[in-house]
Amino acid sequence: MTEREFIVPQQMQSIVERAGYVPAVKVGATVYCAGQVGRTPGLDVIADPEAQFLACWENLRIVLEEAGCSFDDVVDMTTYHVQMSEHMAVFREVKDRVFPRGTCAWTALGVSELARPGLLVEIKCVAVQREAR
Numbered sequence: 083m084t085e086r087e088f089i090v091p092q093q094m095q096s097i098v099e100r101a102g103y104v105p106a107v108k109v110g111a112t113v114y115c116a117g118q119v120g121r122t123p124g125l126d127v128i129a130d131p132e133a134q135f136l137a138c139w140e141n142l143r144i145v146l147e148e149a150g151c152s153f154d155d156v157v158d159m160t161t162y163h164v165q166m167s168e169h170m171a172v173f174r175e176v177k178d179r180v181f182p183r184g185t186c187a188w189t190a191l192g193v194s195e196l197a198r199p200g201l202l203v204e205i206k207c208v209a210v211q212r213e214a215r
Contacts, residue, residue: 089104115142132172134203159186163203169203
């Protein structure tokens with residue numbers, strides 16, 4: 083049986099209690115991250131698109147770090163966008179500011195809604211931890 087490690091950063095304990103899922107699962111050197119969104123530690127949605135996108139990336143960084151990874155370890159990423167055409171330019175600008183360009187496979191999908199009203203993006207990824215750190 084394959085060993086699984088549940089990745090739950092301290093500041094995300096309430097997600098497990100409230101929503102019933104873990105932010106990531108690590109199997110061997112591979113980390114499967116659940117979709118991260120732009121919310122406060124208290125799980126409130128951030129209204130400003132740029133601030134929401136920055137918080138989304140920061141939440142993803144926190145999960146990856148807890149698993150022993152960084153953005154450089156991401157090999158596959160899927161982003162889900164509400165009102166994609168309206169917000170993609172700002173999302174790309176924020177992405178290019180915080181995430182290394184051209185380092186992983188990326189699929190961007192437009193969707194009608196996400197889990198909570200006001201959410202504009204959700205980022206899901208797979209990372210592979212490098213042996214030497």
